[in-house]
Structure formats: C-alpha cells, structure tokens
Amino acid sequence: xxxxxxxxxxxxxxxxxxxxxxxxxxxxxxxxxxxxxxxxxxxxxxxxxxxxxxxxxxxxxxxxxxxxxxxxxxxxxxxxxxxxxxxxxxxxxxxxxxxxxxxxxxxxxxxxxxxxxxxxxxxxxxxxxxxxxxxxxxxxxxxxxxxxxxxxxxxxxxxxxxxxxxxxxxxxxxxxxxxxxxxxxxxxxxxxxxxxxxxxxxxxxxxxxxxxxxxxxxxxxxxxxxxxxxxxxxxxxxxxxxxxxxxxxxxxxxxxxxxxxxxxxxxxxxxxxxxxxxxxxxxxxxxxxxxxxxxxxxxxxxxxxxxxxxxxxxxxxxxxxxxxxxxxxxxxxxxxxxxxxxxxxxxxxxxxxxxxxxxxxxxxxxxxxxxxxxxxxxxxxxxxxxxxxxxxxxxxxxxxxxxxxxxxxxxxxxxxxxxxxxxxxxxxxxxxxxxxxxxxxxxxxxxxxxxxxxxxxxxxxxxxxxxxxxxxxxxxxxxxxxxxxxxxxxxxxxxxxxxxxxxxxxxxxxxxxxxxxxxxxxxxxxxxxxxxxxxxxxxxxxxxxxxxxxxxxxxxxxxxxxxxxxxxxxxxxxxxxxxxxxxxxxxxxxxxxxxxxxxxxxxxxxxxxxxxxxxxxxxxxxxxxxxxxxxxxxxxxxxxxxxxxxxxxxxxxxxxxxxxxxxxxxxxxxxxxxxxxxxxxxxxxxxxxxxxxxxxxxxxxxxxxxxxxxxxxxxxxxxxxxxxxxxxxxxxxxxxxxxxxxxxxx
Numbered sequence: 129x130x131x132x133x134x135x136x137x138x139x140x141x142x143x144x145x146x147x148x149x150x151x152x153x154x155x156x157x158x159x160x161x162x163x164x165x166x167x168x169x170x171x172x173x174x175x176x177x178x179x180x181x182x183x184x185x186x187x188x189x190x191x192x193x194x195x196x197x198x199x200x201x202x203x204x205x206x207x208x209x210x211x212x213x214x215x216x217x218x219x220x221x222x223x224x225x226x227x228x229x230x231x232x233x234x235x236x237x238x239x240x241x242x243x244x245x246x247x248x249x250x251x252x253x254x255x256x257x258x259x260x261x262x263x264x265x266x267x268x269x270x271x272x273x274x275x276x277x278x279x280x281x282x283x284x285x286x287x288x289x290x291x292x293x294x295x296x297x298x299x300x301x302x303x304x305x306x307x308x309x310x311x312x313x314x315x316x317x318x319x320x321x322x323x324x325x326x327x328x329x330x331x332x333x334x335x336x337x338x339x340x341x342x343x344x345x346x347x348x349x350x351x352x353x354x355x356x357x358x359x360x361x362x363x364x365x366x367x368x369x370x371x372x373x374x375x376x377x378x379x380x381x382x383x384x385x386x387x388x389x390x391x392x393x394x395x396x397x398x399x400x401x402x403x404x405x406x407x408x409x410x411x412x413x414x415x416x417x418x419x420x421x422x423x424x425x426x427x428x429x430x431x432x433x434x435x436x437x438x439x440x441x442x443x444x445x446x447x448x449x450x451x452x453x454x455x456x457x458x459x460x461x462x463x464x465x466x467x468x469x470x471x472x473x474x475x476x477x478x479x480x481x482x483x484x485x486x487x488x489x490x491x492x493x494x495x496x497x498x499x500x501x502x503x504x505x506x507x508x509x510x511x512x513x514x515x516x517x518x519x520x521x522x523x524x525x526x527x528x529x530x531x532x533x534x535x536x537x538x539x540x541x542x543x544x545x546x547x548x549x550x551x552x553x554x555x556x557x558x559x560x561x562x563x564x565x566x567x568x569x570x571x572x573x574x575x576x577x578x579x580x581x582x583x584x585x586x587x588x589x590x591x592x593x594x595x596x597x598x599x600x601x602x603x604x605x606x607x608x609x610x611x612x613x614x615x616x617x618x619x620x621x622x623x624x625x626x627x628x629x630x631x632x633x634x635x636x637x638x639x640x641x642x643x644x645x646x647x648x649x650x651x652x653x654x655x656x657x658x659x660x661x662x663x664x665x666x667x668x669x670x671x672x673x674x675x676x677x678x679x680x681x682x683x684x685x686x687x688x689x690x691x692x693x694x695x696x697x698x699x700x701x702x703x704x705x706x707x708x709x710x711x712x713x714x715x716x717x718x719x720x721x722x723x724x725x726x727x728x729x730x731x732x733x734x735x736x737x738x739x740x741x742x743x744x745x746x747x748x749x750x751x752x753x754x755x756x757x758x759x760x761x762x763x764x765x766x767x768x769x770x771x772x773x774x775x776x777x778x779x780x781x782x783x784x785x786x787x788x789x790x791x792x793x794x795x796x797x798x799x800x801x802x803x804x805x806x807x808x809x810x811x812x813x814x815x816x817x818x819x820x821x822x823x824x825x826x827x828x829x830x831x832x833x834x835x836x837x838x839x840x841x842x843x844x845x846x847x848x849x850x851x852x853x854x855x856x857x858x859x860x861x862x863x864x865x866x867x868x869x870x871x872x873x874x
Contacts, residue, residue: 190666203695203706206766213757216757217756218232219260225264230243239252240291244732251293260278263275272289273316282301282311289355297421299422311325313498318503321503324338324499336428337428339428343423431537436468439462499529501527504526507593529564561580564578569612570782575587575634583640585599585607609637610637613683615781616778619633630652632781634650643671671689684705688719713740716735716737717737723736730763732760734760
C-alpha cells in the first residue's frame, strides 16, 4: 500500500530498543512509494538469493580445492623408455596371466611379442583381417588359448604354443544357404574348458548366446604331436646359416611390406609364424593340420519384450507357463494383450505427472542387447556336480545377463545337466531392484559381485549360497567397474582359539560413472563403510575414466583421467606414486577408452599415443610411420615403486570352506600338538598342590602344639586307641591318621 510522507518534516529518531535487526535496514529508502514486494515476488527473490548463495558456495569450494591441489606435493613424472611406432596402429591388446607375452591385434594381422624384450615371436596374417577384440587364457605349460573377433564379425580360436600361432577353429564360419551370422563377443573360461560366443543374425535382428565345450586336453596332445613332427622335420632339413642370419637381423619388427614389387608373390614374411600354415594350399604343399571340433552344450536366446499370450483356452495357457520350481523370467504367463494394454492405460493415468520425467520408450528400445556371462564352479546355489570329484574346480554353470532389456535379471544355466536339447531352461533366476550395470567374479569364480544402476553393490558367496555384503557406494551414479583384489593385501582377522580358519577377507575395488573409486571389505559379517580412494571430481576433465590393477603388484593401480593423465596410485593409502608422461609431441589415444596393458609381471606398461599435429614433423621423416605409436614404460625403473616390487605378497584363496571332517581333524591335531604342554602343566599343578599340602600341614602342626601347651589334660584323655597301634602303615595312611588325629584334637 502507498505510504504518504510529508516533505521537510523532521522525524524523531527511534530508540535503540526499536531498531530493526535486519542487516539491510540502513539502506531502506524512507521515500519509497510502496512497501516491500508482495507475494509471490518476495518468494521469487528469496529463491534467487538462495540460488546465488549456493552457487557462490560451490565456487568457493572449487577454488579452495584448486588451491589445495596446487599446494600439494606433485608426484614425480617418468617418461617412456621405448617407442614402438610399428605397433602404433594396434586395435586391441591382451597380456597373458603369467606376464610372458603380449597379444596385439593390428590391421591385417595378429601379433605376439615378448612383453619384456619387445621381440616379435609370431604373426598370423593369412586372411588379412582386422582383429578388434581378443581374449587370452592359459590352458597348459606355456600354451595359451586366444579367442578373437575381426571387423567382419568372424570369431576365431587360436592356440599359441612353442612360439607359433595355430588356427584351431572358426566359430561362426559362413557356409550353406543360411545368411551371415556375426559374432559380437567371444570369451573362454579361465582354464579354457568352455567358450561363450554371442551371435547375431543381421537379417532378422535375432541374438543369442552359444556355449561350447572345448576339447582342451585333446588339443594339448595334438599340439604336442605337431610340435614333435615339426622338430623332426627341422632336424632332417637344417636351415642354411645365411638364411638364419637374415631372419635374425630384426626380430622385433612387425609385418612389413616387401621391398621388391616383383617378388611380392613369392617372398615370405620374415616374421611369419614358424610352423604356421599358409592361407591357401598350393599344389604339392601339405594341408594345414586339423584339430578336434568343439561341442555345443547350451544355447540361450535373447529375452523378448513381454507381450500377451496367444493361447485361446486356459488349458493351453497352463501348459505353457513355468512349472514353478524356480522364479520365472516373465516370458511365459497367462495375460492377454487386452489385459496388458488395460493395465498400461490405468498406470499412465495414475502416474501421469511422473511419467514425463522417464526416458522415452523409443530410447529404451534402441539400447543394444549384449550378453555378459561368467563361468562358475559348483556351489550350494547350483549343487549339480558338487559331489563329483571330476568336476572340482571346473565350470559347471554359466551366469548370463542381458543389457538393454530385462537387465535387472541374472539367469543361471547348468553346463553338465544331461540333455539332448541345447536350449535348456534356467536353473535359477535372480531378479534385482534395479538394472544390473556390471558383474564380476573372483579368479576362482567362488565370489560374485553385482553392481546396480542405483549405486548398490551386492557380493555373494557362490559356494555357500549366502550374501556377504550389500552396500551403497553412490547415491546418484551407477556402478561401472568391479575388480576383486587378492586377499594378500587385505588385513585378516585371526581367530583366538579355533585352529582352523573360518573365513578370508578381501577387498573389492568399485568404480562409478562419475569417477569415484571406492574400496569395500568383503569379509563375512563386515559392516565397515566403503573407503573412498578417489573422490568424484567437479571438473569434467579431471574425471577418472579407467582403472587397472597392476599384476603382481596388487596394491598399486593405474588411473587414467579424461584429460589424458596417467597416474600410478597406492590403493590402500590413496597416495599418488608417480605420473606416466608421454613425449610432448604425443597425447594419450582415446582417454575415455584407452588402449593400455600391464605385462611382464607388472614391470612393463604399454600405452597407445597419438601424435598431436600430424602436419608437423617432430622427428626425422624417415622414422615417422604413422600418427599413432605404442609407448613402453619400464615400471621396475621407477624409484617410487621399488618398495612395492621388493614387497612379498602372500598368495591366499578367496574363500575357505571348513567342513566338519576338516574341523575335527584340525582340533585333534591341535590337541596332539599341545600334548607336551599339557604334561608340563600337570607337573606344575602337582608341584603347586604339594606346596599347598605342606603349608596346610605346617599350620595344623602349629595349632596342635598350641593346644598341647594350653590344654595338656585333654590331649591325654582324647587320644584314640588305634593311634597307639604298632601296625606298619603306608605313607598315605600315615598322613590320613595324622590328619584325623589333628581333627580329634580340635
């Protein structure tokens, strides 16, 4: 309302008690025409001021963080020791479990190099394909199984033995009247017993997963016989010394083009696999060796969207539903299409104000269907094969998760159930409260960690079938990566009495999409909060994009940030050990998904770098072979890693299952081991009893003498007749008689 104030009017100043407590009262204009802003403008002003205060608080926090980071002692920077420009265009890399070799997929070839010496050992370049994905596992003594996928969608299996690559099988070889089938994922089990391959039919958009049983033992025998035959041939026809010197001049070079164009058809590559088979069989040449074929044991189709049943009568509907033995996947039901549509209309009407915040159905439908699977050994959840000694330590089941559709379910299938049909029903179905974003198993496949989109982590003991931990690591970011650390880096709780170990504690490294890295203790009954190793950065360029644990140095991890920074950090103390820097002429290639490998027992680091300005020649033009290069860092030469390399790590299993027989045996062994100690205790106890008896006798003798002195007549009259007997008594009877006499005296 308007306020009327007379001009040239003297107003008496208010008293001190009437002064306003508002800090802005002194700037109030007494000549203002109107009062304070009415509603809703006062509320809008308040919200704006609150928003500005929050923004200013965020700015202050970022500034304080920046100042604190600038004052911190920066880790030392180490540069690379070797630049492999010939392998700079690598598409994928995998190191072996023992750290001996490094497999590199390059355009038109698959190469194997020594991870320590960087020497090329074997190259497979028969079909001239681009290997885009590969996985490696150890199946024998320095014998490795390699599964690859090329850019054309073909999945191949190789065996590397005696420094030679052998093509074992093409899993989705095209042929016949059927259309082309593409492979999108191909992974073997830890020891090469099974192989899972995800296939897709482009014509019908159908996707499915196939699990094959590999004849590992048969392949090892066939490779051994092939190696013996090749050795005998080499002894029968020795190679001239001049040819040996030519082949050994440049052992570390990758495949290169022949120098003379005329000899292109007859010249053999100097680094071609020794004993390898050519791409085509010429007249007079021996055909490549044939190996045993894998056996298909399981086929899992991708889940389809839930639709109404096509059954007309309830009888046919009841025949199609699940038997009820396990929780179903929701595909077989008795709901008609009209019923589902009616339910959707009711749901949309009741939650109309919230549906607009959900992602559109088109966006959800366009998410790619990709299976993630893990091979598991027998346990209480799937006990089939648990009582078979031949299946101990071998995969007996597979856990499958499909991303994009029904991603909140993990479905378990048996691999050893006798059946003529390969399309088996699931044994167990695990539904979750939210979409499953990542799953991971321990190397022994006895522990399984599940990460949800809501930031919740669930850890299961697959052998005992119990849940170990359920913990939330983030409130607003999904889980992106899980890594089990070896139990040797986790402090173990030693029991006070039990001679057998009741459980093993291990750490789980958790990464979220916002760049946070946390550490979770997976011990039984542990209720500790997650340890934050790296906090999420407010600056987008400082966000962590990838984390890898250094092999054979389990408490050191390699951290890659979005700005291309590569750091080595202590996992337990969160201390920055050093920074790995590329030359000033290069930057990290694709920091979001960097091509990185830690090989050579954790002593060598391989990074792919990209030349910053391809138009500028930083080095000699004759040495520039491309924009990309593969850089090698010798971690063992970094002074900050010396104490980690010298540190001895104790190998421990991830779980301990103490059965009743083992516990009884441990208790008996413990009793036998302390038997000598028990005898010593008994002797000490008897000596202490003798001392106590002597002390009692001394006290009683003193009391007896005092009684005889004070009352001599009572002693003479109360003396029993049997005390005067002359019969010889044993020492024990003598002591009893004396004690009885003392009692009579009292």
